[in-house]
Every structure is written in C-alpha cells, then in structure tokens.
Amino acid sequence: MTTSSENPFFSDTSQPQGPPDTFIPPPALESAADYDEDSSSFGGTDSSGDASSSGELESLRQGYLSRRILELLPELLAEPAFRIGQRGDLRKRDVFLTGALPVWAGALPNVRFRYGGTGVSPNLYSAVVAPPASGKSALRHARKYGRPSSSTSGGGTSPEIGTSSENRTALESGASPESGASSESRAYPEGRASPQGSSTGQEGPEEEPSGRERPGVRAGRRQLFLAADSSAAALKRRLEEVPHGVIFETEFQALSRALGSSWGSFTDVLLKGLQNEAIRMSRSSKGAVTIPHPAPSIALAGTPAALGGFMSGSGSTPGTGNGLFSRFLFYRFDREFEWSPQFRSPQSESTQSEGPQSEGPQSEGPQSEDLQSGERRGSLEESLRGAGQKFREARRQLGARETPLWVSVPGALQEAHTRAFRSLTKKWREDESVPRSMQASLTRAGLQAVKIAVVLRGVRLAESGVPPASTQSIELGAEDMEAGIRLSLTYLLHAIEVGARLQGDDGPQDTCLQEKTLQEKARSQAKLNERKRDLTERQREYLEALPEEPFSTAEAKDLASGFGASKRGVQRWLKSWREAGLLRKPKRGTWAKRRPEREDSPRTEGLPGAESVISVIDGIPALAGGRAP
Secondary structure, X not given: OOOOOOOOOOOOOOOOOOOOOOOOOOOOOOXXXXXXXXXXXXXXXXXXXXXXXXXXXXXXHOOOOOHHHHHHOOHHHHHHHHHHHHOOOHHHHHHHHHHHHHHHHOOOOOEEEEEOOEEEXXXXXEEEEOOOOOOHHHHHHHHHHHHHHHOOOOOOOOOOOOOOHHHHHHHHOOOXXXXXXXXXXXXXXXXXXXXXXXXXXXXXXXXOOOOOOOOOOOOOOOOOEEOOOOOHHHHHHHHHHOOOOEEEEOOHHHHHHHHOOOOOOOHHHHHHHHHOOOEEEEEOOOEEEEEOOOOOEEEEEEOHHXXXXXXXXXXXXXXXXXXXXXXXXEEEOOOOOOOOOOOOOHHHHHOHHHOOOOOOOOOOOOOHHHHOOOOOOOOHHHHHXXXXXXXXXXXXXXXXXXXXXXXXXXXHHHHHHHHHHHHHHHHHHHOOOOOHHHHHHHHHHHHHHHHHHHHHHHHHHHHHOOOOOOOOEXXXXXXXXXXXXXXXXXXXXXXXXXXXXXXXHHOOOOHHHHHHHHHHHHHHHHHHHHHHHOOOHHHHHHHHHOOOOOEXXXXXXXOHHHHOOOHHHHHHHHHHHHHOOOEEEXXXXXXXXXXXXXXXXXOOOOOOOHHHHHHHHHOOEOOOOOOOO
C-alpha cells in the first residue's frame, strides 16, 4: 500500500508533527485494502452497495446526492437535511447541503491540510443552478448556521460592506468605514493581511502567520458573511479582517453585477482564493499590503440564464474554459412543474419526525423514509439553532488558536483518493469526446474531495468539542474521505451537464456532443421498445392505455378491470415496470411513463465523461460503516 511519504499528493516533510491524535479516533477501515491491483481500475467488487443497485444508479444519473453520502454525514448536517427531505422534496435537501458545505468551511479558520506539498485551507465554492421558482431558495437554510455569530455585536464585529459610494471611497483610500475602528488597530489572525515585509507577511509554510489574536479582539465575533455586491477594494478589506469569510447569495446577479463593473472586478481574488494564493495590493495610506493566505468560501444560487453572465462578468468567455468554472461545485436540476402546498401549521413543523408528510412533492430518488433512524422531534428551526451554537463555538475556538490545526490523511485514505482520481483520469484520457476544458474540473475535483472531507471532519469536531490549543494535528476519518470523494464526483457529474448546457446557450455547441446526444436518445428509445417486447400483449395494451401525464396508483388500478387484471396484479406490474425502466415515480404515490426525451431532470446519458464518473463512484469501496441520519 502506498505510504504517506510515497504519495506525491500528500508527501511533505515540513508538515508539523504533533502528538498522535486521540481526540476523535477515526473508524477502522473495512475495505481499503481490497482494491484491484491495477490502479487504473478502481475496484468495484467491494462497493458500498449504495450505487450498485439499479435504483441507486438511476438516482445518481438523475443527479441526487446518494443515500450512502447521507449515511456518512455528521449529525449537524444530517439532522437538518433529514428534516428538509422529510418534507417531501429531496431537491431542496440537496440544495441545502450544497450550500451548507461552504458555510461550514467558514467556521474552520486555522484548519489546514497538505495537498500537493502545500498547506491548504478547506474553503469551498458551490453554485446551485435551477430555473426560477424551482426550490433553490432552500439554500437560505444553510446560512442559518452562521446566524448566531453574524448577529453578535461589538468586540471587533463589522457589518457587511456593500457598494455604497461612501464605503467605496473610504476603503479605496485605505480608511475604515466604521467610525473609531482604524485598520491598524485590528488583529491579524491566521491568514490576516499584514504590511509587507513584516514577520507575519512572509509566505511559505514555516513563515505563515501564527494565528494569534491581538488582545481585545476575539475570533468568532467578527462577521462571517461577505457582501457579494462589493467593490474590489471593499472585498479585499473584508478579507483582511476575515480571511475565511463566506460570500452567500441566492441570485447570481448580485455577484455578476459587481464582477462586470469597473469598481468591482475582483475575479482575480476569487481565482486565487480557492487555492489560498497570496493577494497583494498597494494603498496610499498603508503602502504594500499582503493577504498571505486568503480562504474565502462561496455559496451561490441562480438560474441557468444568469449563469453565463456570472461566469463572464469580468469580461472572460463563459463556459467550461473559464477559470471560475472549474473552481465550483455545481448542483443542477430542472423544475418538476406541479404545485406544492405552501401552508403548514406550527404543529406539523414540530412533529415531522412522526413520518413523512403525505402531501407535497416527492422527487424521484432515494426515499426520505429510508434515511430515518429512530425518532426525531423538534422543528427544522430548532435543529439549525442548536447547530448554529456549535458552529459559533467551533469558529471561536479555532480562530483563537496560536497555531493551525493540521488534518493528516492516513495512508489508506490517500490510496483511496489516488486510485479514484487516477482511474477517472485514465478513462477521460481514453475518451476523446471529453472536452479538454473539463479536465480542469476533474483536476480540481481531487482537491475538492479532500476539502469536503476536511470540512466534514471539522463538523464532527464541532459536534464533540474542538481539541485543545496544544493539539497540533488530528487524523481524517474514513467516513469523511469516502463522503468527500462521493460528493466531489457527484458534483463533477453536475458540472459536466452545466458545462454542456452553458456551451449550448452561450457559446459554440460541440457538434460531437449534439450527435452523441441524438444517438443516445435513439438508443434509449430502442431500449424501451425492447423492454416492451418482453411484456404480454395484454400488458402492452394496458401500458399504452395509461395516461401520458403522471397518474396515481388509484387511477392505474381503476383501469385494471378493462383489461381483465386484478388490482393486486396491477400493483405488481407497476413495481416491476419501474424496476425495468418503463415507469418512474416523480413523487410518492404517483407514476409516469419513461420517455427518453424528458427534460425535467439532469440526464447524464450522452454527456461525454459522465458514464466514466458514474462507474468510478459505483466502484468506491465502503471505507467506513456510516449510519443512517
């Protein structure tokens, strides 16, 4: 097995060597040693059992976060996600989790890990792409984690700085817009900007700032969220104060408007921020200033039409070749056009644990009741309120550390990571239809997998208590790495579709992609016709008689007598036809005919590179036991 010193991604002899971590020991590995000896084929014989079933693979192709991922989540993420999914809309659950990861990354100042020989922070960029009024507003629930620390006043807290002319003028001149709060009087925690040439402004692993707070300023009392609609000077000023701040917006326009303006073109800050590359600037009042280790996170949502404007807001070409594109975790879906009940009583909100609601849409995918383990009481708000307190405490304690808390990656987990992404790289290299511009997304997916894993490790720290300041390092858990790989590859699937549609809407459409999509539709239709030939004549007639639009189980049974079938027999037909791919379930108790030309869900068939990603996900071993949330 590859050791830490042998692995080119994680080897670095300069990493601080602290005492063995005994704070939260990771679970024992179950199958990391069972890989195929050929590193190019990621062993599928020891799969977790989640994606290997036809139902889970179909769910993966429809773009849902898999049940296996949800089993591996820490409780502070799993609890709210469970409650949102229990309301009947699994898309909203996935939207929430996609926004929650960058927000939690903002609660982990002074947390580092080694990747490519460099000290990296676990900051993340995510974007939810969906039509108007489709449920992407569920992203706002993720912001509630940071609500307690945002609402704190005093002790160095500063409000979000927008783009008012007063603030822009003050900040561009180097002055602070807050009265009585000079920039020189503020602390320089880990990663904070400092005048160039000072001991805290040097670069390199050994010379990076220690993270010590100056007296009178408490980490965790500075505001977490950064305003997207800011001038470039204002954003850099805020990153001086809060290097781990979070840009959180539910509309792409808020950021694209700033990027497209003369005063807000800070694309370079976003490009450098994910990689934690130093940002240098010169101000008349302070001279040269350096932010040595910026680590902002971003959680965005918006429509497909607005995405192109966001990606090209700085004047660059939209599409997968844009440097911003490969830095984002994308989650894309289309709206299932039907009405969702909008009125819920406080009683129903607080008693969701008694079972899934009978009303409301239930998207096709992993059923929410399958994720329930035991009885849960209380509302979503109560769940997020309690999690927010632990979020604030973790951020405070980690921000007050004098030295970074390093997260080390055990050799078996390094091996799992290397094999997964080496396998996918080989598959894509052999598939000439995969656009070259998507290769950057695959490369960064490897980094994002470890970032996500470290964020999940940090959430578990918040659950159990942050280790003492003397602890230099802890180990990454097996469930964290498995979830990180699965999530990053699932988001890569979404990026493939977002990129294909972005090229089709705003740039030259790949003719190879067009032809392959048409061919895949023809093959899908042929498969449906072949499956229908396996039916009896009576079954085929009954199937054709079913409504073209979604229908209920009761409606299907009402048609049974006209074809000499019993209601019990029809129930069996519906179930077997769903397994055979002839029917689907858009929501609980509702059926619909499968059509290859459907446009209401992400389709991976025919998209270059998508099936390779799915095959690698399907072959990921169960690195940890996990538990149902």
